[in-house]
Amino acid sequence: MRIAYFISPHGFGHAARASAVMMALLKLNPALHFDIYTQVPTWFFEQTLAGRFTGHSLLTDIGLAQTSALTEDVPETVRRLDRMLPFNENLLRRLAGELRGQRCRAVLCDIAPMGIMAARSAGLPSVLLENFTWDWIYRGYLSRDGRLAWFIRYLAGVFAQANFHIQAEPFCDDTAPVNLRARPVARPPKTPPPKIRRALGIPADAAVVMVTMGGMQWDYADLASELAELPYYFIIPGGAKAVTVRDNIILLPHRSAFFHPDLIAAADALVGKVGYSTLAEVYYAGVPYGYVTRPYFQESQVIAAYVQQEMAGLPIKPDAFRAHQWVKRLPELLALPKIGRAGATGAQQVAQFIIEQVLPPHKKQGRDASHPHGLDSSPSPICGGGQGGGKRGSV
Numbered sequence: 331m332r333i334a335y336f337i338s339p340h341g342f343g344h345a346a347r348a349s350a351v352m353m354a355l356l357k358l359n360p361a362l363h364f365d366i367y368t369q370v371p372t373w374f375f376e377q378t379l380a381g382r383f384t385g386h387s388l389l390t391d392i393g394l395a396q397t398s399a400l401t402e403d404v405p406e407t408v409r410r411l412d413r414m415l416p417f418n419e420n421l422l423r424r425l426a427g428e429l430r431g432q433r434c435r436a437v438l439c440d441i442a443p444m445g446i447m448a449a450r451s452a453g454l455p456s457v458l459l460e461n462f463t464w465d466w467i468y469r470g471y472l473s474r475d476g477r478l479a480w481f482i483r484y485l486a487g488v489f490a491q492a493n494f495h496i497q498a499e500p501f502c503d504d505t506a507p508v509n510l511r512a513r514p515v516a517r518p519p520k521t522p523p524p525k526i527r528r529a530l531g532i533p534a535d536a537a538v539v540m541v542t543m544g545g546m547q548w549d550y551a552d553l554a555s556e557l558a559e560l561p562y563y564f565i566i567p568g569g570a571k572a573v574t575v576r577d578n579i580i581l582l583p584h585r586s587a588f589f590h591p592d593l594i595a596a597a598d599a600l601v602g603k604v605g606y607s608t609l610a611e612v613y614y615a616g617v618p619y620g621y622v623t624r625p626y627f628q629e630s631q632v633i634a635a636y637v638q639q640e641m642a643g644l645p646i647k648p649d650a651f652r653a654h655q656w657v658k659r660l661p662e663l664l665a666l667p668k669i670g671r672a673g674a675t676g677a678q679q680v681a682q683f684i685i686e687q688v689l690p691p692h693k694k695q696g697r698d699a700s701h702p703h704g705l706d707s708s709p710s711p712i713c714g715g716g717q718g719g720g721k722r723g724s725v
Contacts, residue, residue, distance in 0.1 A: 336445025340393030346607035354681035500636035516610035
Protein backbone atom coordinates (compact mmCIF):
# COMPACT_ATOMS: atom_id res chain seq x y z
CA MET A 331 0.00 0.00 0.00
CA ARG A 332 1.55 3.31 -1.10
CA ILE A 333 0.97 6.74 0.40
CA ALA A 334 2.32 10.01 -1.04
CA TYR A 335 3.71 12.62 1.34
CA PHE A 336 4.26 16.21 0.18
CA ILE A 337 6.56 18.00 2.65
CA SER A 338 7.59 21.62 2.96
CA PRO A 339 11.38 22.02 2.51
CA HIS A 340 11.43 24.99 4.93
CA GLY A 341 14.14 23.76 7.30
CA PHE A 342 14.07 20.20 8.62
CA GLY A 343 11.14 20.62 11.04
CA HIS A 344 8.36 19.58 8.66
CA ALA A 345 10.38 16.62 7.43
CA ALA A 346 11.02 15.55 11.04
CA ARG A 347 7.32 15.72 11.88
CA ALA A 348 6.40 13.82 8.71
CA SER A 349 9.03 11.19 9.52
CA ALA A 350 7.48 10.71 12.96
CA VAL A 351 4.07 10.11 11.39
CA MET A 352 5.47 7.68 8.83
CA MET A 353 7.32 5.75 11.55
CA ALA A 354 4.10 5.44 13.55
CA LEU A 355 2.15 4.37 10.45
CA LEU A 356 4.69 1.64 9.69
CA LYS A 357 4.25 0.21 13.18
CA LEU A 358 0.51 -0.09 12.51
CA ASN A 359 0.93 -1.36 8.94
CA PRO A 360 4.42 -2.61 7.97
CA ALA A 361 3.24 -3.09 4.36
CA LEU A 362 3.15 0.68 3.72
CA HIS A 363 5.52 2.37 1.27
CA PHE A 364 5.84 6.16 1.02
CA ASP A 365 6.39 8.34 -2.04
CA ILE A 366 7.99 11.45 -0.58
CA TYR A 367 7.82 14.69 -2.57
CA THR A 368 10.14 17.41 -1.26
CA GLN A 369 13.56 19.01 -1.65
CA VAL A 370 14.66 17.85 1.81
CA PRO A 371 17.62 15.50 1.16
CA THR A 372 16.80 11.80 1.15
CA TRP A 373 19.42 11.02 3.82
CA PHE A 374 17.18 12.75 6.34
CA PHE A 375 14.44 10.16 5.78
CA GLU A 376 16.88 7.24 5.64
CA GLN A 377 17.48 7.81 9.36
CA THR A 378 13.99 6.54 10.13
CA LEU A 379 12.53 4.96 6.98
CA ALA A 380 15.38 3.01 5.40
CA GLY A 381 14.05 1.11 2.41
CA ARG A 382 10.43 2.09 3.01
CA PHE A 383 10.17 5.14 0.76
CA THR A 384 10.86 6.47 -2.71
CA GLY A 385 12.14 10.04 -2.91
CA HIS A 386 10.90 12.48 -5.55
CA SER A 387 12.87 15.73 -5.66
CA LEU A 388 10.34 18.52 -6.12
CA LEU A 389 9.96 22.09 -4.90
CA THR A 390 6.62 21.66 -3.16
CA ASP A 391 6.52 24.86 -1.16
CA ILE A 392 8.17 28.27 -0.77
CA GLY A 393 7.74 28.86 2.95
CA LEU A 394 9.94 31.80 3.92
CA ALA A 395 13.19 32.96 2.39
CA GLN A 396 15.71 33.62 5.15
CA THR A 397 19.09 35.34 5.36
CA SER A 398 19.86 33.54 8.63
CA ALA A 399 18.18 31.23 11.13
CA LEU A 400 16.66 34.28 12.84
CA THR A 401 16.11 36.71 9.95
CA GLU A 402 13.45 36.47 7.25
CA ASP A 403 13.68 38.01 3.76
CA VAL A 404 10.12 39.11 2.97
CA PRO A 405 10.73 40.69 -0.49
CA GLU A 406 12.55 37.55 -1.66
CA THR A 407 9.72 35.41 -0.28
CA VAL A 408 7.23 37.41 -2.37
CA ARG A 409 9.40 37.04 -5.48
CA ARG A 410 9.53 33.27 -5.04
CA LEU A 411 5.81 33.01 -4.36
CA ASP A 412 5.14 35.02 -7.50
CA ARG A 413 7.11 32.50 -9.56
CA MET A 414 5.29 29.48 -8.09
CA LEU A 415 1.68 30.55 -7.57
CA PRO A 416 -0.88 29.87 -8.78
CA PHE A 417 0.20 26.27 -9.29
CA ASN A 418 0.85 25.25 -12.86
CA GLU A 419 -2.02 23.09 -14.10
CA ASN A 420 0.25 21.01 -16.33
CA LEU A 421 2.43 20.20 -13.32
CA LEU A 422 -0.59 19.20 -11.26
CA ARG A 423 -1.82 16.90 -14.04
CA ARG A 424 1.62 15.30 -14.29
CA LEU A 425 1.74 14.75 -10.54
CA ALA A 426 -1.79 13.34 -10.58
CA GLY A 427 -0.72 10.85 -13.25
CA GLU A 428 2.28 9.82 -11.14
CA LEU A 429 0.14 9.34 -8.03
CA ARG A 430 -2.33 7.18 -9.93
CA GLY A 431 0.50 5.26 -11.62
CA GLN A 432 2.07 4.55 -8.23
CA ARG A 433 -1.37 3.41 -7.00
CA CYS A 434 -1.19 5.74 -4.02
CA ARG A 435 -4.12 5.41 -1.66
CA ALA A 436 -3.90 8.92 -0.17
CA VAL A 437 -1.79 12.07 -0.11
CA LEU A 438 -0.47 13.45 3.18
CA CYS A 439 0.74 17.04 3.33
CA ASP A 440 2.93 18.70 5.93
CA ILE A 441 1.85 22.20 4.99
CA ALA A 442 2.93 21.81 1.35
CA PRO A 443 -0.27 22.99 -0.42
CA MET A 444 0.83 21.51 -3.74
CA GLY A 445 0.00 18.06 -2.39
CA ILE A 446 -3.61 19.03 -1.74
CA MET A 447 -4.04 20.25 -5.32
CA ALA A 448 -2.28 17.19 -6.81
CA ALA A 449 -4.48 14.86 -4.73
CA ARG A 450 -7.60 16.66 -5.89
CA SER A 451 -6.50 16.35 -9.52
CA ALA A 452 -5.81 12.62 -8.99
CA GLY A 453 -9.13 11.98 -7.23
CA LEU A 454 -7.37 10.91 -4.04
CA PRO A 455 -8.08 11.90 -0.43
CA SER A 456 -5.72 14.49 1.04
CA VAL A 457 -4.70 14.94 4.67
CA LEU A 458 -3.32 18.24 5.93
CA LEU A 459 -1.16 18.02 9.05
CA GLU A 460 -0.13 21.34 10.54
CA ASN A 461 0.46 23.48 13.56
CA PHE A 462 0.27 26.50 11.24
CA THR A 463 -0.46 27.11 7.57
CA TRP A 464 1.49 29.53 5.40
CA ASP A 465 -1.38 31.96 4.92
CA TRP A 466 -1.48 32.35 8.72
CA ILE A 467 2.29 32.94 8.87
CA TYR A 468 2.23 35.48 6.03
CA ARG A 469 -0.34 37.60 7.86
CA GLY A 470 2.40 38.49 10.33
CA TYR A 471 4.37 40.13 7.51
CA LEU A 472 1.48 41.80 5.67
CA SER A 473 2.26 45.24 7.13
CA ARG A 474 5.79 44.94 5.71
CA ASP A 475 4.70 43.92 2.20
CA GLY A 476 1.11 44.30 1.04
CA ARG A 477 1.74 42.04 -1.96
CA LEU A 478 1.35 39.09 0.38
CA ALA A 479 -2.43 39.68 0.52
CA TRP A 480 -3.12 37.82 -2.72
CA PHE A 481 -0.99 34.83 -1.71
CA ILE A 482 -2.71 34.71 1.69
CA ARG A 483 -6.14 34.46 0.04
CA TYR A 484 -4.97 31.91 -2.52
CA LEU A 485 -3.27 29.60 -0.02
CA ALA A 486 -6.15 29.82 2.46
CA GLY A 487 -8.40 28.54 -0.33
CA VAL A 488 -6.03 25.67 -1.12
CA PHE A 489 -5.65 24.55 2.49
CA ALA A 490 -9.43 24.61 2.92
CA GLN A 491 -9.73 21.90 0.25
CA ALA A 492 -7.97 19.21 2.26
CA ASN A 493 -10.29 16.27 2.86
CA PHE A 494 -8.95 15.70 6.36
CA HIS A 495 -7.42 18.33 8.62
CA ILE A 496 -5.18 17.42 11.57
CA GLN A 497 -3.56 19.88 13.95
CA ALA A 498 -0.65 19.07 16.25
CA GLU A 499 0.09 20.96 19.43
CA PRO A 500 1.06 23.70 19.81
CA PHE A 501 -1.32 24.75 17.04
CA CYS A 502 -1.50 28.39 16.01
CA ASP A 503 -5.11 28.76 14.82
CA ASP A 504 -7.46 27.18 17.33
CA THR A 505 -10.52 28.42 15.42
CA ALA A 506 -9.97 26.17 12.39
CA PRO A 507 -12.45 23.27 11.94
CA VAL A 508 -10.39 20.09 12.20
CA ASN A 509 -10.87 16.33 12.32
CA LEU A 510 -8.22 15.70 14.97
CA ARG A 511 -6.14 17.70 17.42
CA ALA A 512 -3.11 15.73 18.57
CA ARG A 513 -0.30 16.10 21.06
CA PRO A 514 3.11 17.28 19.73
CA VAL A 515 4.40 15.06 16.93
CA ALA A 516 8.05 14.05 17.31
CA ARG A 517 10.44 11.30 16.27
CA PRO A 518 11.20 9.07 19.26
CA PRO A 519 14.80 8.40 20.33
CA LYS A 520 16.38 5.13 19.22
CA THR A 521 19.44 4.83 21.49
CA PRO A 522 19.62 5.11 25.32
CA PRO A 523 21.27 8.34 26.59
CA PRO A 524 24.16 6.54 28.41
CA LYS A 525 25.21 4.90 25.14
CA ILE A 526 25.10 8.23 23.28
CA ARG A 527 27.21 9.90 25.98
CA ARG A 528 29.80 7.15 25.82
CA ALA A 529 29.97 7.42 22.03
CA LEU A 530 30.57 11.18 22.35
CA GLY A 531 33.14 10.79 25.12
CA ILE A 532 31.01 12.58 27.72
CA PRO A 533 31.29 11.47 31.38
CA ALA A 534 28.11 9.95 32.77
CA ASP A 535 27.83 12.56 35.54
CA ALA A 536 28.58 15.63 33.40
CA ALA A 537 26.02 18.36 32.76
CA VAL A 538 25.33 18.50 29.02
CA VAL A 539 23.80 21.38 27.05
CA MET A 540 22.78 21.04 23.42
CA VAL A 541 22.82 24.16 21.21
CA THR A 542 20.92 24.10 17.92
CA MET A 543 19.52 26.51 15.35
CA GLY A 544 17.58 23.77 13.54
CA GLY A 545 18.47 22.98 9.96
CA MET A 546 19.86 26.47 9.26
CA GLN A 547 23.56 27.31 9.19
CA TRP A 548 24.99 29.38 12.05
CA ASP A 549 28.50 30.58 12.85
CA TYR A 550 29.45 29.22 16.28
CA ALA A 551 33.14 30.20 16.17
CA ASP A 552 33.01 32.98 18.77
CA LEU A 553 30.56 31.04 20.94
CA ALA A 554 32.77 27.95 21.06
CA SER A 555 35.70 29.86 22.53
CA GLU A 556 33.45 31.20 25.27
CA LEU A 557 31.88 27.83 26.08
CA ALA A 558 35.31 26.24 26.47
CA GLU A 559 35.70 28.07 29.80
CA LEU A 560 32.54 26.57 31.33
CA PRO A 561 32.18 23.41 33.49
CA TYR A 562 29.65 21.81 31.12
CA TYR A 563 29.77 19.72 27.97
CA PHE A 564 28.18 21.13 24.81
CA ILE A 565 26.76 19.32 21.78
CA ILE A 566 26.33 21.58 18.72
CA PRO A 567 24.70 19.95 15.64
CA GLY A 568 25.43 21.94 12.50
CA GLY A 569 28.51 23.42 14.16
CA ALA A 570 31.06 21.93 11.75
CA LYS A 571 31.31 20.08 8.45
CA ALA A 572 32.82 17.06 10.21
CA VAL A 573 32.76 15.74 13.76
CA THR A 574 35.07 17.99 15.78
CA VAL A 575 35.82 17.59 19.50
CA ARG A 576 37.47 20.45 21.40
CA ASP A 577 37.71 19.47 25.05
CA ASN A 578 34.16 20.02 26.35
CA ILE A 579 32.65 21.03 22.97
CA ILE A 580 31.41 18.52 20.39
CA LEU A 581 30.66 20.03 16.98
CA LEU A 582 28.65 17.86 14.58
CA PRO A 583 27.57 18.26 10.95
CA HIS A 584 23.84 18.32 10.21
CA ARG A 585 24.28 14.86 8.73
CA SER A 586 26.09 12.67 11.21
CA ALA A 587 25.94 9.18 12.68
CA PHE A 588 23.95 10.58 15.60
CA PHE A 589 20.14 10.71 15.45
CA HIS A 590 18.96 14.17 16.50
CA PRO A 591 16.31 12.98 19.03
CA ASP A 592 18.99 10.77 20.63
CA LEU A 593 21.19 13.82 21.18
CA ILE A 594 18.34 15.76 22.78
CA ALA A 595 17.48 12.86 25.07
CA ALA A 596 21.14 12.61 26.14
CA ALA A 597 21.30 16.32 27.11
CA ASP A 598 20.32 17.98 30.38
CA ALA A 599 19.11 21.17 28.66
CA LEU A 600 18.75 22.62 25.17
CA VAL A 601 19.33 26.16 23.88
CA GLY A 602 18.14 27.11 20.42
CA LYS A 603 15.71 28.68 18.01
CA VAL A 604 12.04 27.96 18.58
CA GLY A 605 10.91 25.57 15.88
CA TYR A 606 8.35 22.80 15.78
CA SER A 607 10.52 19.69 15.63
CA THR A 608 12.93 20.98 18.27
CA LEU A 609 10.06 21.85 20.58
CA ALA A 610 8.31 18.51 20.05
CA GLU A 611 11.46 16.46 20.64
CA VAL A 612 12.35 18.51 23.74
CA TYR A 613 8.76 18.09 24.96
CA TYR A 614 9.03 14.30 25.07
CA ALA A 615 12.63 14.32 26.34
CA GLY A 616 11.37 16.57 29.15
CA VAL A 617 14.58 18.61 29.36
CA PRO A 618 14.61 22.41 30.04
CA TYR A 619 14.49 24.57 26.92
CA GLY A 620 16.25 27.91 26.50
CA TYR A 621 14.27 29.08 23.52
CA VAL A 622 15.18 31.88 21.10
CA THR A 623 12.13 33.77 19.83
CA ARG A 624 11.66 35.75 16.60
CA PRO A 625 9.55 38.95 16.62
CA TYR A 626 7.72 38.67 13.26
CA PHE A 627 7.42 34.91 12.86
CA GLN A 628 4.00 34.38 14.45
CA GLU A 629 4.58 30.73 15.37
CA SER A 630 7.39 31.86 17.64
CA GLN A 631 5.00 33.49 20.11
CA VAL A 632 2.68 30.47 20.14
CA ILE A 633 5.57 28.13 20.88
CA ALA A 634 6.88 30.46 23.59
CA ALA A 635 3.50 30.42 25.34
CA TYR A 636 3.35 26.63 25.05
CA VAL A 637 6.79 26.20 26.59
CA GLN A 638 5.83 28.40 29.51
CA GLN A 639 2.59 26.48 30.10
CA GLU A 640 3.58 22.88 29.36
CA MET A 641 7.37 22.68 29.61
CA ALA A 642 10.34 23.98 31.59
CA GLY A 643 12.08 26.84 29.81
CA LEU A 644 13.65 30.28 29.69
CA PRO A 645 13.03 32.84 26.90
CA ILE A 646 16.04 34.22 25.03
CA LYS A 647 15.74 37.22 22.72
CA PRO A 648 17.59 37.08 19.37
CA ASP A 649 20.01 39.87 20.31
CA ALA A 650 20.75 38.16 23.63
CA PHE A 651 21.49 34.92 21.77
CA ARG A 652 23.81 36.64 19.30
CA ALA A 653 25.63 38.41 22.15
CA HIS A 654 25.92 35.13 24.13
CA GLN A 655 24.16 36.70 27.12
CA TRP A 656 22.29 33.44 27.67
CA VAL A 657 25.53 31.74 28.70
CA LYS A 658 25.33 33.44 32.10
CA ARG A 659 21.87 31.92 32.62
CA LEU A 660 22.94 28.31 32.10
CA PRO A 661 22.96 27.52 35.85
CA GLU A 662 19.37 28.81 36.02
CA LEU A 663 18.35 26.75 32.99
CA LEU A 664 20.00 23.56 34.25
CA ALA A 665 18.29 23.98 37.63
CA LEU A 666 14.84 23.67 36.03
CA PRO A 667 13.13 20.29 36.57
CA LYS A 668 12.93 17.54 33.98
CA ILE A 669 9.33 16.66 33.06
CA GLY A 670 8.17 13.10 32.44
CA ARG A 671 5.60 12.27 29.75
CA ALA A 672 3.07 9.45 29.58
CA GLY A 673 0.29 8.31 27.26
CA ALA A 674 0.01 8.10 23.49
CA THR A 675 2.26 10.41 21.52
CA GLY A 676 0.99 12.80 18.89
CA ALA A 677 2.54 10.68 16.14
CA GLN A 678 0.65 7.62 17.41
CA GLN A 679 -2.62 9.59 17.54
CA VAL A 680 -2.17 10.87 13.98
CA ALA A 681 -1.22 7.45 12.60
CA GLN A 682 -4.20 5.77 14.27
CA PHE A 683 -6.53 8.37 12.77
CA ILE A 684 -5.11 7.91 9.27
CA ILE A 685 -5.36 4.12 9.44
CA GLU A 686 -8.93 4.19 10.75
CA GLN A 687 -10.41 7.19 8.91
CA VAL A 688 -8.36 7.69 5.73
CA LEU A 689 -7.29 4.14 4.83
CA PRO A 690 -9.99 1.82 6.20
CA PRO A 691 -10.23 -1.29 3.99
CA HIS A 692 -14.03 -1.12 3.83
CA LYS A 693 -14.06 2.40 2.34
CA LYS A 694 -13.90 2.80 -1.40
CA GLN A 695 -11.07 5.26 -2.04
CA GLY A 696 -11.70 8.15 -4.35
CA ARG A 697 -15.50 7.94 -4.18
CA ASP A 698 -15.67 11.69 -3.75
CA ALA A 699 -12.18 12.87 -2.93
CA SER A 700 -13.05 16.46 -3.86
CA HIS A 701 -15.55 16.77 -1.01
CA PRO A 702 -14.13 19.11 1.64
CA HIS A 703 -15.09 16.83 4.54
CA GLY A 704 -14.02 13.38 3.44
CA LEU A 705 -14.39 10.59 0.94
CA ASP A 706 -18.14 10.56 0.64
CA SER A 707 -20.99 13.04 0.93
CA SER A 708 -21.40 12.67 4.69
CA PRO A 709 -19.40 15.16 6.76
CA SER A 710 -16.50 13.97 8.89
CA PRO A 711 -16.78 14.57 12.62
CA ILE A 712 -15.33 17.90 13.70
CA CYS A 713 -13.68 18.01 17.10
CA GLY A 714 -13.05 21.02 18.70
CA GLY A 715 9.33 30.85 -11.95
CA GLY A 716 9.54 27.80 -11.84
CA GLN A 717 6.23 26.10 -11.47
CA GLY A 718 3.67 28.87 -11.74
CA GLY A 719 1.88 29.58 -14.95
CA GLY A 720 -1.86 29.86 -14.41
CA LYS A 721 -3.97 32.99 -14.16
CA ARG A 722 -4.42 34.43 -10.72
CA GLY A 723 -7.87 34.12 -9.29
CA SER A 724 -9.83 32.41 -6.59
CA VAL A 725 -9.21 28.76 -5.79
